[in-house]
Amino acid sequence: MGNRTEKKISIRELSDREYFYGHKACPGCGGSLALRLALKVLGERSYAVVPAGCMSAVSFIFPQMAFTCNAIISTFPGTASMLSGVAAGARALGIKDFHAVGFAGDGGTADIGLQALSGAIDRHDKIIYICYDNEAYMNTGVQKSGLTPLGARTTTSPAGKRLRGAFTQKKPMFEIVAAHGIDYAATASVGYPMDYLRKLEYASRVEGTSYIHVFAPCPVGWGYETAETIALAKNAVDCGLWYLAEFSDGKFTLNHNPGEFSSLRDYLFGQSRFIHLQEEDVNTIISERDAKWANIHRAWRFS
Amino acid sequence: MNHPIRQNSFKPPKDLAEYPVGTAFPSGHLVETNASWRSHRPIIDALRCSKCLICWLLCPDGVIHSSKQGGLEIDYDYCKGCGICARECRQKAVTMEKEGL
Amino acid sequence: MMLEQKAFLSGNEAVAAAVRLARPHVIAAYPITPQTTVIERLAEMVEEQSLKAEYLHVESEHSALSACIGASAVGARTFTASSSQGLLYMAECLHYASGGRFPVVMMNANRSLALPWNIYGDQRDSLSLLDCGWIQAYAEDAQESFDLIIQAYAIAEHPDVLTPMMINLDGFVITHTYELVSLPAQQDVDAFLPPFQTTNKMDLDHPMSLGFTAGPAFNQSFKQLQHLAMMAAVTVIDEVEARFRQFFGRHYPGLLETMHCNDAEFILVTLGSVAGTVRPVIEKLRSLGERVGFVRIRYMRPFPDAEIRKALAGSKAVGVLEKDISFGFEGTVFTNVNSALMRTKVVPPRLRNFIGGLGGKDIAAADIEQIFERMKSTDDGESVEFI
Numbered sequence: 001m002g003n004r005t006e007k008k009i010s011i012r013e014l015s016d017r018e019y020f021y022g023h024k025a026c027p028g029c030g031g032s033l034a035l036r037l038a039l040k041v042l043g044e045r046s047y048a049v050v051p052a053g054c055m056s057a058v059s060f061i062f063p064q065m066a067f068t069c070n071a072i073i074s075t076f077p078g079t080a081s082m083l084s085g086v087a088a089g090a091r092a093l094g095i096k097d098f099h100a101v102g103f104a105g106d107g108g109t110a111d112i113g114l115q116a117l118s119g120a121i122d123r124h125d126k127i128i129y130i131c132y133d134n135e136a137y138m139n140t141g142v143q144k145s146g147l148t149p150l151g152a153r154t155t156t157s158p159a160g161k162r163l164r165g166a167f168t169q170k171k172p173m174f175e176i177v178a179a180h181g182i183d184y185a186a187t188a189s190v191g192y193p194m195d196y197l198r199k200l201e202y203a204s205r206v207e208g209t210s211y212i213h214v215f216a217p218c219p220v221g222w223g224y225e226t227a228e229t230i231a232l233a234k235n236a237v238d239c240g241l242w243y244l245a246e247f248s249d250g251k252f253t254l255n256h257n258p259g260e261f262s263s264l265r266d267y268l269f270g271q272s273r274f275i276h277l278q279e280e281d282v283n284t285i286i287s288e289r290d291a292k293w294a295n296i297h298r299a300w301r302f303s
Numbered sequence: 304m305n306h307p308i309r310q311n312s313f314k315p316p317k318d319l320a321e322y323p324v325g326t327a328f329p330s331g332h333l334v335e336t337n338a339s340w341r342s343h344r345p346i347i348d349a350l351r352c353s354k355c356l357i358c359w360l361l362c363p364d365g366v367i368h369s370s371k372q373g374g375l376e377i378d379y380d381y382c383k384g385c386g387i388c389a390r391e392c393r394q395k396a397v398t399m400e401k402e403g404l
Numbered sequence: 405m406m407l408e409q410k411a412f413l414s415g416n417e418a419v420a421a422a423v424r425l426a427r428p429h430v431i432a433a434y435p436i437t438p439q440t441t442v443i444e445r446l447a448e449m450v451e452e453q454s455l456k457a458e459y460l461h462v463e464s465e466h467s468a469l470s471a472c473i474g475a476s477a478v479g480a481r482t483f484t485a486s487s488s489q490g491l492l493y494m495a496e497c498l499h500y501a502s503g504g505r506f507p508v509v510m511m512n513a514n515r516s517l518a519l520p521w522n523i524y525g526d527q528r529d530s531l532s533l534l535d536c537g538w539i540q541a542y543a544e545d546a547q548e549s550f551d552l553i554i555q556a557y558a559i560a561e562h563p564d565v566l567t568p569m570m571i572n573l574d575g576f577v578i579t580h581t582y583e584l585v586s587l588p589a590q591q592d593v594d595a596f597l598p599p600f601q602t603t604n605k606m607d608l609d610h611p612m613s614l615g616f617t618a619g620p621a622f623n624q625s626f627k628q629l630q631h632l633a634m635m636a637a638v639t640v641i642d643e644v645e646a647r648f649r650q651f652f653g654r655h656y657p658g659l660l661e662t663m664h665c666n667d668a669e670f671i672l673v674t675l676g677s678v679a680g681t682v683r684p685v686i687e688k689l690r691s692l693g694e695r696v697g698f699v700r701i702r703y704m705r706p707f708p709d710a711e712i713r714k715a716l717a718g719s720k721a722v723g724v725l726e727k728d729i730s731f732g733f734e735g736t737v738f739t740n741v742n743s744a745l746m747r748t749k750v751v752p753p754r755l756r757n758f759i760g761g762l763g764g765k766d767i768a769a770a771d772i773e774q775i776f777e778r779m780k781s782t783d784d785g786e787s788v789e790f791i
Binding site (some may be wrong): 315316320322324325326327328329330331332 | 505548567604611612613614615621624626628632
């Protein structure tokens with residue numbers, strides 16, 4: 001990763017301060033865990049920017065404020081642009097040693113927020129952009145987003161006789177930001193928390209724009225028992241549907257090679273959003289996964 | 304304290320003069336608890352607990368804290384009973400018990 | 405007070421010169437005709453370091469205002485500029501800035517809104533956004549544009565106001581025409597305009613949560629406070645103008661300017677640069693013994709309803725000339741003027757609404773004379789007359 005040294009994070013070194021507490025997220029919400037852990041690493045000198053979406057809807061309900069650090073809700077498309085403004089304003093005022101960190105969902109990142117994110121990366125604004133990916137517009141009631149995976153049932157991509165859930169693949173956000181030549185990007189999962197923490201710590205030292213895409217299961221939208229969030233987030237990586245990787249200095253690095261994949265069918269059929277899938281759908285998902293991994297093996301370094 | 308607690312003395316604004324300027328309010332201000340969401344509550348068995356802190360790490364609500372006695376305790380005001388702590392504990396030291404028992 | 409310099413500047417260049425003197429911390433803007441030369445001049449000033457500001461090349465107008473709000477939310481002074489399509493693209497952010505009470509200052513080059521496409525000046529863009537909670541001023545020339553920018557920061561940032569402000573310049577007619585502009589010295593502007601202080605911001609010493617949700621129990625009170633703050637701006641505008649006159653010698657008459665209204669039978673109400681065409685017609689008609697008068701509205705928000713009533717009282721006919729139309733009804737300026745007049749028991753017998761200048765259509769002195777003829781006529785006429 002260039003000449004920036006890596007720092008191993010141990011659980012005991014993490015701050016015991018809670019920066020996201022008393023919020024109204026659903027029990028077992030992967031996104032809220034991703035946000036909570038990020039702020040433990042980034043600390044109290046953080047300005048958090050959170051767009052309209054799950055994380056803001058549950059934490060800024062006057063007079064209940066669940067962020068204990070500075071935080072502001074942005075417009076839905078405006079996470080990255082507000083972050084750029086926060087960073088520029090703080091810089092102009094001579095404020096030092098701060099983090100401007102955004103927490104946007106998949107819809108707020110890959111769809112409505114993509115333009116502003118592209119601009120921020122282009123400007124190399126010193127911000128940390130974290131996309132918590134629960135694979136649909138969850139706050140508004142589970143509608144299909146650009147990051148809804150193939151076959152997933154959502155309220156706007158229903159599973160019926162003719163169409164069986166979402167019929168497009170996830171937008172490759174990690175590759176999209178990498179194609180911008182972003183200073184640092186990473187994929188992560190709340191099922192691999194130590195890897196996620198390491199990447200947060202790294203991003204906190206990047207002199208430029210960082211993007212972390214953290215896989216964050218949603219019990220309500222995906223249809224599984226709340227206690228399974230971490231296990232599911234781990235399974236997604238183990239069965240190859242998600243990958244842990246980094247992009248820096250123009251190079252892709254795979255952090256975790258699952259080797260033999262765990263059962264993709266077990267992963268899918270453990271969630272009610274996939275139970276309608278036919279055998280041919282599962283085969284499509286498997287072959288798309290295998291094609292992606294063939295590319296990874298061919299083109300990416302392995303750490 | 305490393306986490307906010309519920310403000311018992313907060314009175315909601317009535318006159319316009321009592322309202323904050325803009326949409327700005329101090330961070331870390333809690334007036335409601337989430338305890339009523341639970342149907343089950345986690346109980347930590349201190350004898351089985353190895354203090355690995357995995358449950359503390361993975362709680363989406365951050366309600367597991369180090370107690371003064373050196374073990375772990377749960378802030379039941381804000382625990383939603385999701386069960387992740389019980390599911391992820393390697394020592395099977397956390398059990399989910401039905402509320403009201 | 406130091407001696408002022410004079411420079412031959414376009415309206416846009418005057419705006420840029422004023423912005424430099426106001427010392428914003430962050431400038432974020434996206435180019436759109438006819439605003440472009442403002443942000444080009446500012447970029448040159450940043451390059452040569454005569455202006456020390458963070459200049460963000462944002463990728464859209466929505467991002468421009470969103471970035472300014474972010475910067476304002478940490479306590480920075482900000483500036484942006486736009487026009488027509490761009491102003492509408494940032495429309496959600498206009499409400500966001502005003503509701504969040506962030507005193508962003510913006511220059512808007514009034515330009516016709518598509519469709520059809522048209523880059524020339526009319527006022528449909530800003531007048532269609534009167535409800536967005538921004539203070540809205542309309543300049544007549546480059547000097548006033550310059551002075552309004554300086555005053556804007558004093559008005560917007562005042563703790564009783566904390567409301568963003570939009571300064572409107574007619575596209576091309578003001579933005580791109582040149583006149584002699586007096587420029588005060590930096591140290592005098594520094595004395596007039598102290599640094600931006602606010603408690604409405606994120607603060608590493610006192611963590612705050614901004615931009616929150618307010619449900620049915622609380623929301624209306626926040627909005628009422630916002631309305632009251634805009635009303636408080638009326639007094640603040642007077643104070644700022646008085647102070648401005650002390651510092652820089654130039655006198656501004658508040659929310660509206662009147663000419664010969666004391667004894668006028670027929671009064672024309674309008675805003676912006678067309679005033680320059682109206683004045684000689686007023687002088688000509690008065691020299692012929694006609695009792696005509698003129699009101700130039702300078703601020704559409706807060707609306708000068710008391711001042712309008714006072715200026716138009718006793719007249720026989722009022723004509724409102726505006727460069728916009730609210731399709732299906734009448735011109736918005738007329739609606740505002742009419743509503744203000746309806747609060748008195750004495751309303752001028754005839755009120756006529758004239759729509760002109762759309763898409764940059766020329767309004768000539770002859771058209772103004774024709775408007776006064778229409779005001780004298782006692783026929784019922786159309787509710788709205790396109791000239």
